[in-house]
Amino acid sequence: MNSPSSTDAGTDSEPTRTAFRTCPLCEAGCGLQITVKGEGANQEVTHIRGDMQDVFSKGFICPKGSTLRQFQSDPDRLRRPVVKRDGEFVEVEWDEAFATIAAGLMPILDEHGRDSAAIYLGNPGAHSIAPMMYNRNLIKSLGTRNRFSASTVDQRPKEISAALMFGSVAVPVPDLNRTDHIILLGANPYASNGSLCTAPDFPGRLEAIQARGGKVVVIDPRRSETALKADEHVAIRPGTDSHLLAAIANVLITDGLADPSHVAEHCNNLDDLPALLAPFTPEAVESICGIDAAHIRTIATELASAKTAAVYGRIGTCTQEFGTLASWLVDIVNILSGNLDKVGGAMFSKGAVGQPSTKGKPGSGRGFRMGRATSRVGKHSESLGEFSVAALPEEIETEGPGQVRALVTVAGNPVSSNPNSGRLDAALGSLEFMVSVDPFINETTRHADVILPPPPPLQKSHYDLALLNFAVHNVANYSEPVLPLDEGQLSEGAIMLRLAALFDGADVSELEAAAAASDEGAARAMLASATRDEYGKVHGRDVDEMFEQLNGESGPERLLDVMLQTGPYGAGFGADPDGLSLATLRANPNGVDLGALEPERIPDLLRTPSGKIELTPEQILGDMPRLVASLDRDWDDTMVLVGRRHVRSNNSWMHNVPVLMKGRNRCTMQMHPEDAERHGVDDGAPARVASRVGEVIIDVEITDGIRPGVVSIPHGFGQNMPGVKLRTATEYRGVNTNVLTDESFRDELSGNIALNGVPVTITPA
Numbered sequence: 001m002n003s004p005s006s007t008d009a010g011t012d013s014e015p016t017r018t019a020f021r022t023c024p025l026c027e028a029g030c031g032l033q034i035t036v037k038g039e040g041a042n043q044e045v046t047h048i049r050g051d052m053q054d055v056f057s058k059g060f061i062c063p064k065g066s067t068l069r070q071f072q073s074d075p076d077r078l079r080r081p082v083v084k085r086d087g088e089f090v091e092v093e094w095d096e097a098f099a100t101i102a103a104g105l106m107p108i109l110d111e112h113g114r115d116s117a118a119i120y121l122g123n124p125g126a127h128s129i130a131p132m133m134y135n136r137n138l139i140k141s142l143g144t145r146n147r148f149s150a151s152t153v154d155q156r157p158k159e160i161s162a163a164l165m166f167g168s169v170a171v172p173v174p175d176l177n178r179t180d181h182i183i184l185l186g187a188n189p190y191a192s193n194g195s196l197c198t199a200p201d202f203p204g205r206l207e208a209i210q211a212r213g214g215k216v217v218v219i220d221p222r223r224s225e226t227a228l229k230a231d232e233h234v235a236i237r238p239g240t241d242s243h244l245l246a247a248i249a250n251v252l253i254t255d256g257l258a259d260p261s262h263v264a265e266h267c268n269n270l271d272d273l274p275a276l277l278a279p280f281t282p283e284a285v286e287s288i289c290g291i292d293a294a295h296i297r298t299i300a301t302e303l304a305s306a307k308t309a310a311v312y313g314r315i316g317t318c319t320q321e322f323g324t325l326a327s328w329l330v331d332i333v334n335i336l337s338g339n340l341d342k343v344g345g346a347m348f349s350k351g352a353v354g355q356p357s358t359k360g361k362p363g364s365g366r367g368f369r370m371g372r373a374t375s376r377v378g379k380h381s382e383s384l385g386e387f388s389v390a391a392l393p394e395e396i397e398t399e400g401p402g403q404v405r406a407l408v409t410v411a412g413n414p415v416s417s418n419p420n421s422g423r424l425d426a427a428l429g430s431l432e433f434m435v436s437v438d439p440f441i442n443e444t445t446r447h448a449d450v451i452l453p454p455p456p457p458l459q460k461s462h463y464d465l466a467l468l469n470f471a472v473h474n475v476a477n478y479s480e481p482v483l484p485l486d487e488g489q490l491s492e493g494a495i496m497l498r499l500a501a502l503f504d505g506a507d508v509s510e511l512e513a514a515a516a517a518s519d520e521g522a523a524r525a526m527l528a529s530a531t532r533d534e535y536g537k538v539h540g541r542d543v544d545e546m547f548e549q550l551n552g553e554s555g556p557e558r559l560l561d562v563m564l565q566t567g568p569y570g571a572g573f574g575a576d577p578d579g580l581s582l583a584t585l586r587a588n589p590n591g592v593d594l595g596a597l598e599p600e601r602i603p604d605l606l607r608t609p610s611g612k613i614e615l616t617p618e619q620i621l622g623d624m625p626r627l628v629a630s631l632d633r634d635w636d637d638t639m640v641l642v643g644r645r646h647v648r649s650n651n652s653w654m655h656n657v658p659v660l661m662k663g664r665n666r667c668t669m670q671m672h673p674e675d676a677e678r679h680g681v682d683d684g685a686p687a688r689v690a691s692r693v694g695e696v697i698i699d700v701e702i703t704d705g706i707r708p709g710v711v712s713i714p715h716g717f718g719q720n721m722p723g724v725k726l727r728t729a730t731e732y733r734g735v736n737t738n739v740l741t742d743e744s745f746r747d748e749l750s751g752n753i754a755l756n757g758v759p760v761t762i763t764p765a
């Protein structure tokens with residue numbers, strides 16, 4: 001048995017046991033209680049329900065959580081590597097798959113150099129322990145400058161604004177459990193369960209705010225599920241959150257409502273804000289945002305007068321034209337309204353592992369610098385070690401030295417998730433070689449020459465390395481694999497380390513040994529780095545002595561143990577006997593409660609060279625003229641496209657689970673009745689939607705729950721492409737909205753794609 005469990009007699013003669021595992025599907029990280037029947041290789045999961053004893057989720061679960069079972073048994077999920085022969089995928093043994101990669105990829109790298117390969121890392125990698133630990137090995141071994149990820153169709157603007165202000169990617173989260181007033185912009189946690197704010201049962205936490213007499217305000221062009229439950233819904237014009245937030249900040253300042261005194265001594269350039277925000281009066285932005293000036297003043301006044309309050313912006317505020325400014329302004333408003341770093345305000349999580357803001361000297365650091373490199377063709381700037389996905393298609397298409405001829409994807413489906421996907425799809429079709437670490441043959445991986453499938457979640461261990469650093473309560477939770485690996489299956493970590501060893505030039509026969517050596521090297525390097533931290537738990541200690549204590553572990557578990565032990569709550573290899581280690585987490589399969597978020601993390605948390613919060617970083621100042629200029633723009637009535645999510649869907653890759661796909665078509669274009677009439681389209685009938693880059697035909701859903709002038713289409717649908725092997729998903733009546741989104745419509749500062757606010761034309765189909 002490989003799971004903390006209690007064995008008891010089942011209803012029939014087969015033994016059953018209970019296992020616990022964190023759900024890896026979205027950022028909420030709910031605890032699952034899993035019933036397993038049978039023994040050895042014949043074990044089978046019979047039930048999945050919410051884990052009532054989970055220290056964080058306390059039994060909450062959404063309709064997706066229990067589908068890990070269906071995912072496990074999905075007949076389309078790859079169990080063995082596949083390689084493409086004469087246009088068809090055939091199953092092969094692992095060694096043959098690696099040999100095929102060596103034969104196909106290495107000659108390209110040898111002839112054209114390392115930059116002739118690109119790598120794309122996708123979202124499930126952030127929910128999976130092995131990619132979290134080993135993506136960096138893969139990147140280093142591949143040695144290419146052409147690195148991409150789903151971050152530039154997601155949160156990059158927030159990462160940049162937080163890093164510029166606080167010196168590391170320390171993103172404040174709303175103190176949902178204690179706040180009296182919350183303003184949510186561009187987020188629909190009733191569908192998404194939250195993002196950059198880890199909070200199982202986010203909806204329940206919002207309802208609790210209302211129950212204790214507080215107020216929930218939702219700012220969204222759609223009357224989303226969250227807006228429906230809110231005390232107030234403000235239907236903003238897409239892409240104008242920066243204007244609104246700047247006006248709120250402006251009112252706080254000019255009406256004398258601002259009170260940043262609790263952090264003022266730790267802020268640089270507080271006095272520059274009034275002049276910077278002066279152009280953004282409520283009157284100047286009202287027609288742009290589509291919100292009356294008086295209403296904007298009320299929003300600001302209520303925010304200032306609430307006992308505690310937090311402003312929270314998510315995907316709608318990031319994937320838009322002014323994404324970094326909007327992300328920055330969220331924190332500026334939290335500071336000016338006196339709510340940053342205070343109980344009930346916007347606070348900082350303290351995760352048990354991996355947070356730069358808990359390493360090194362408290363209170364200052366090297367800070368954050370934007371990347372210096374630019375991409376070959378479009379001269380896109382690098383940020384956090386990557387180029388914007390806007391650069392990926394053109395790097396493949398454009399001939400010349402440095403042209404991308406090969407691609408590695410890990411847990412990504414860019415043909416579905418990236419802008420102008422028709423163009424990207426064609427570009428992937430022209431590659432000389434492609435390898436994917438992925439469990440499915442989908443829109444993207446159908447272009448691969450080799451697909452290496454990781455085991456499904458129930459056969460993997462778990463720790464939310466990234467997401468627990470954005471949690472609304474400090475917790476740590478490790479899950480053992482619920483089921484053992486199948487005969488001959490490689491763990492995801494082994495796949496990644498072997499691939500990395502192959503990129504380093506190892507022979508196929510040497511991969512296992514090379515992977516083990518680099519894994520040990522990674523643990524030793526991590527330990528060595530911790531010994532150099534003068535302020536850390538193991539400063540000056542002997543690496544070998546600590547490494548010995550890790551005996552018996554390998555893979556991600558060993559690295560996790562190092563991170564836990566050297567982290568802010570860590571046992572420090574004996575230094576603090578009550579501290580955390582992997583052993584502690586193993587003994588507590590429902591998680592360890594590390595306490596409520598702490599106030600007054602500033603200044604210790606800061607890693608800026610100045611030791612101050614940088615309120616007006618130079619990059620932000622450089623981008624402000626673009627926002628000021630937009631005040632004079634003709635904000636005409638062009639129809640614009642936004643996205644949405646549904647609780648029974650997860651980006652592009654859960655549409656093969658039949659139980660989640662039941663019911664009415666969810667991939668519709670929502671449209672206001674006035675617009676439908678103006679464009680001559682009917683409810684339930686198909687319409688043709690066109691943008692600068694593409695067009696789709698999609699069923700119209702007429703609803704007054706959307707702002708006139710705006711249409712909404714969810715992303716992640718449209719699996720019905722030739723070669724895709726997802727029998728349920730391909731039958732679904734859906735289209736890929738990213739055929740319409742446009743890589744040239746971006747937030748310039750971050751390179752993030754503006755997936756929202758895309759101009760479209762609509763005609764009956």
Ligand SMILES: Nc1nc2c(c(=O)[nH]1)N[C@H]1C(S)=C(S)[C@@H](COP(=O)(O)OP(=O)(O)OC[C@H]3O[C@@H](n4cnc5c(=O)[nH]c(N)nc54)[C@H](O)[C@@H]3O)O[C@H]1N2
Nearest residue numbers: 122123124150154411412413414417437643651652653715
């Ligand atoms: N129009 C529009 N587009 C969007 C968005 C939007 O709101 N609107 N949202 C954007 C956002 S926020 C995101 S995060 C991106 C997501 O973009 P991507 O990360 O590119 O795509 P996903 O749809 O998450 O697909 C994930 C892939 O990982 C595979 N996979 C699943 N589990 C595992 C695993 O455990 N290991 C491995 N190796 N692979 C696995 C799946 O089979 C699938 O191929 O989409 C973005 N695209």
Ligand SMILES: Nc1nc2c(c(=O)[nH]1)N[C@H]1C(S)=C(S)[C@@H](COP(=O)(O)OP(=O)(O)OC[C@H]3O[C@@H](n4cnc5c(=O)[nH]c(N)nc54)[C@H](O)[C@@H]3O)O[C@H]1N2
Nearest residue numbers: 186187188192195238239314315316645647649650651756
């Ligand atoms: N069920 C489910 N859960 C998920 C996912 C999923 O696909 N399905 N994906 C996961 C991922 S990867 C992420 S990043 C998170 C995202 O989680 P959220 O940020 O909550 O994303 P959405 O649910 O898409 O809600 C975004 C809202 O922004 C609104 N919006 C669009 N444009 C604008 C704008 O310009 N301004 C404002 N103010 N609002 C705007 C949309 O109408 C929509 O209601 O969800 C995660 N959880």
Ligand code: SF4
Nearest residue numbers: 023026029030062065
């Ligand atoms: S909200 Fe649903 S998908 Fe997200 S972690 Fe919880 S059970 Fe899983």
Ligand SMILES: [Mo]
Nearest residue numbers: 123154155195
């Ligand atoms: Mo995302």
